[in-house]
Amino acid sequence: MAAKAPTFAQRINKGLRRVPPWLIYVIGFAWMGWEFWRALSAIGPYAVEPINVLEREYGLRALQLLVAGLVVTPLMRWTRVSLIRFRRAIGLMAFYFVLAHFAVFVLLDLGGFFDPGYALAQVWTETIKRPYITVGMAALVLLIPLALTSNDWAMRRMRQGWKQMHRLVYVIVPLAGVHFLWLAKGFQIEPILYLVGTALLLALRVDWRGLMERKSPNKAA
């Protein structure tokens, strides 16, 4: 008998193997730079108030990448399509967009470019006073250890600890979603969609049957 024809997922995975993960960094940083350049040149949406628009652009890309990172595991489980090779790059790129988002906030929005002392003091005041900044800041801070350990060396050194620590994303992504929801005025559908999407992606990880049968509830991953 002839060998079984490859499944759809196998064919996709084969194609994906030819895509190098570093492409994500190339596209990500090119995008970041392109948007910065457009803001600098006051092009398109940046024509009138480039600072706030750039701030929001980077924030939104960061959130999208964070959610994309959560897609990898359920996608593999449900379709056998594996993006696992890209996950680290997706996560790190999300972090770099968060950094860029924060940099726009501190350097341009708060004017840290001209008066770093004032801007840093202001970051502190804003973090304490404004719930949406508090939450965004928590997400940023929690992302730092994850970014620092997103390399082979740390994975080897930390073993089981690595996996446990990186479960922090289950907290970080909802925090980022709440940040978005909280800063939106009026009833806006977009932040709600991100939060619902995040909740679904997290729910897919829970071993509901195991929970119902009162077996080890820690199995959720």
Added chain:
Amino acid sequence: MAHRWKNDLTRADVTPPALWMNRRRLIAAMGASGAAGLGLGPSMAAAQETLEPNSLEEITSYNNFYEFGTGKQDPERYADEMVIEPWSITVDGLVDNPGEYSLAELLGDLTPEERIYRFRCVEAWSMVVPWQGVELADILTRLGVQDEARYVAFETVVQPENMPGVRRGVLDFPYVEGLRLDEAMHPLTLLATGLYDQPMPKQNGAPIRLVVPWKYGFKSIKSIVRISLTAEEPPATWNRLNPREYGFYSNVNPNVDHPRWSQATERVIGGGLFAQRQPTQMFNGYDEVASLYEGMDLQAQF
């Protein structure tokens, strides 16, 4: 018009039409011409001196008009659909001459005059806009305000089929706002029908809108279809949605911090990617309104 309030900047100081489109013009600081002589405080004259209107493009492509969506560019993108002809304004409540007025009937023989005002959004950005409008006081006087009236309520048009933000239910539409009668009668308060010498662009609240320059922008309700005189404080959309964040008065006040945005500073639109913030002034620099609030605790009644 009554000319109770005089602009330091005249029409000649606004960018000539030929220049609006391509570049912003630096306006030479004006001498404090007649303002002081007209009984305006010196602070007013000083503040007006350096006012440089934003370009028409800036004023018409960075707007909050949630009927069309929450994005700053949504109004420019979608407002074209709004039907403004014919336009009818319902006048009711405690007035001698209630009824349905066309725009022309409401304005009567009043001639719009130019007012170059600072415009301060609660989101901590600001612009300078050369409005054309008439004093609300003149209109209210003609409508005949009855003695029991204490407040003026306004309502924005709702055209669901032309307004994506209304269809999505971004806010509890129609958008409503209100002023205390003395605020409404203040000579700074305008019903504006145009800017930059042209009819009011739709995204800025065509064909007629309120302009209250010492209050946050959301008080300056757009595309007005109803004016009511009331004895009780009327509802105001943002205040009703979130009274902790948006007070009924919503006077520009750098000392009352908003839970979302620091109100101590603002960014003047048009400075590009490296624009710096500048200190926000009490009453947006219009000190002459301070007497309206004498004896009020502006921290509590914000």
